[in-house]
Amino acid sequence: MTNWDENEDHSVEGHLSEGRLLLYLDGELSPGEAEKVQRHLTACWSCRMNTDRVQEVVFLFVKYRDEALRLLMPPSDEQGFTRRLEQLREQLGNRSWLAHLYDWRRRLFSAMPLTSLPRPLILAAMGLAVSFTLVALFTRSDRIPVVTASELLQRAGGAQAQALRATAQPVVYQKLRIRRGKQVATWELWRDTTNARFRQAVKSATESPQPGANEAALLSELAEVLRANHMDPQQPLSAASFQRWRQSLAAKREEVSRSQTEAVRL
Amino acid sequence: MERLSASLKWLSAQELQCLLLRAEGLRYREISEVLGIATSTVGEFLQRALRKLTRINSENRK
Numbered sequence: 001m002t003n004w005d006e007n008e009d010h011s012v013e014g015h016l017s018e019g020r021l022l023l024y025l026d027g028e029l030s031p032g033e034a035e036k037v038q039r040h041l042t043a044c045w046s047c048r049m050n051t052d053r054v055q056e057v058v059f060l061f062v063k064y065r066d067e068a069l070r071l072l073m074p075p076s077d078e079q080g081f082t083r084r085l086e087q088l089r090e091q092l093g094n095r096s097w098l099a100h101l102y103d104w105r106r107r108l109f110s111a112m113p114l115t116s117l118p119r120p121l122i123l124a125a126m127g128l129a130v131s132f133t134l135v136a137l138f139t140r141s142d143r144i145p146v147v148t149a150s151e152l153l154q155r156a157g158g159a160q161a162q163a164l165r166a167t168a169q170p171v172v173y174q175k176l177r178i179r180r181g182k183q184v185a186t187w188e189l190w191r192d193t194t195n196a197r198f199r200q201a202v203k204s205a206t207e208s209p210q211p212g213a214n215e216a217a218l219l220s221e222l223a224e225v226l227r228a229n230h231m232d233p234q235q236p237l238s239a240a241s242f243q244r245w246r247q248s249l250a251a252k253r254e255e256v257s258r259s260q261t262e263a264v265r266l
Numbered sequence: 267m268e269r270l271s272a273s274l275k276w277l278s279a280q281e282l283q284c285l286l287l288r289a290e291g292l293r294y295r296e297i298s299e300v301l302g303i304a305t306s307t308v309g310e311f312l313q314r315a316l317r318k319l320t321r322i323n324s325e326n327r328k
Contacts, residue, residue: 019313028294028309057319064270065289168279171300188290195302 016040016047017053023052151247156228156239164193176236178222185218191234198234273322281315284308 016037018026024037040204041047164170172191177184184205191198202215202222223233230248231241246252274282280301287297294312298305 019309022307022313022316026288026294026312053320054316055325057316057323060323061319062289063286064274065318066287067322139325169283169301171283189301190287192300192302197299197302199296 015044016050018050021050022054025051025058057090060224132145150243153239153243153246157243169194172235174236178218183218184200185215187219187222187236189234189236236250269326270319271324273319276318277315278311281311281318284311284321285315290314 012055020029020037024034027034029037041051053158058197134193164172170193172189172193174187176187176189179185186203186205187200188202189198189200201217202219204215204218222236226233226241230244232238232244235241277285278304283301284297287300292300292307294305297308299326301308
């Protein structure tokens with residue numbers, strides 16, 4: 001077995017050191033140095049065996065990481081997601097009972113002027129409408145938890161800040177899937193919160209004649225869209241970004257509900 | 267796979283961070299920028315991490 005000398009380029013028996021071998025395998029050596037290592041590997045079976053040992057551990061680690069990520073990620077259910085979106089669109093497309101009531105009232109009163117109705121009938125109708133509204137409000141209040149979207153977003157932001165404080169040298173990693181028409185891309189972001197360092201990369205899943213230029217354009221477009229919506233391009237889809245976007249809105253209509261799986265939906 | 271999972275506890279937080287970022291496809295210079303450490307230190311962390319994992323992997327195979 002080769003004895004590794006950790007500080008030198010070569011081990012005591014003239015073999016490649018572990019560090020140099022790793023730099024070579026990771027493509028971190030200059031072309032000249034890489035060629036020397038390549039020549040040595042061609043000649044030396046012992047070092048080739050060590051290369052295999054390193055590669056085996058790298059393979060095991062990547063496999064373990066992929067498996068761990070697979071367990072963490074929700075199952076891909078694009079068809080189900082599209083189906084739910086369609087259902088939601090249909091629901092939103094269907095007019096509410098309030099809209100139907102409003103239409104019915106408008107039709108009735110356009111055909112029959114309000115002043116022509118007997119006064120007791122108008123008062124009875126108004127009383128009925130108020131009672132109906134109150135009943136609707138009270139029955140709905142049983143189902144809606146007393147919490148505002150703003151409060152939830154603040155709590156989410158606070159919880160994240162606390163988690164970051166509890167971690168030594170935290171790096172926030174986000175991986176987003178972007179879809180525009182037929183173009184699909186993966187957007188990855190690394191944000192070092194303590195040293196204010198940031199890195200991002202976008203990888204297009206669809207083939208393009210100019211891959212580099214296309215991805216750079218997509219990155220700048222994403223940043224532009226997020227900025228236009230008062231979101232931070234360095235932390236998209238975060239509680240802080242949603243809070244800023246929400247604060248920028250002139251009119252807000254929001255609903256907070258708790259699903260059966262105990263997840264809170266905004 | 268369980269062997270590797272158990273052996274990860276022997277790695278320091280920085281060694282594990284370097285391994286994960288390298289597995290994401292980042293070069294040493296990019297990892298050094300993300301973690302705010304020297305490029306040579308990235309190489310040392312990766313080397314140490316892989317040495318530990320290689321040793322544990324070899325021992326478990328015996």
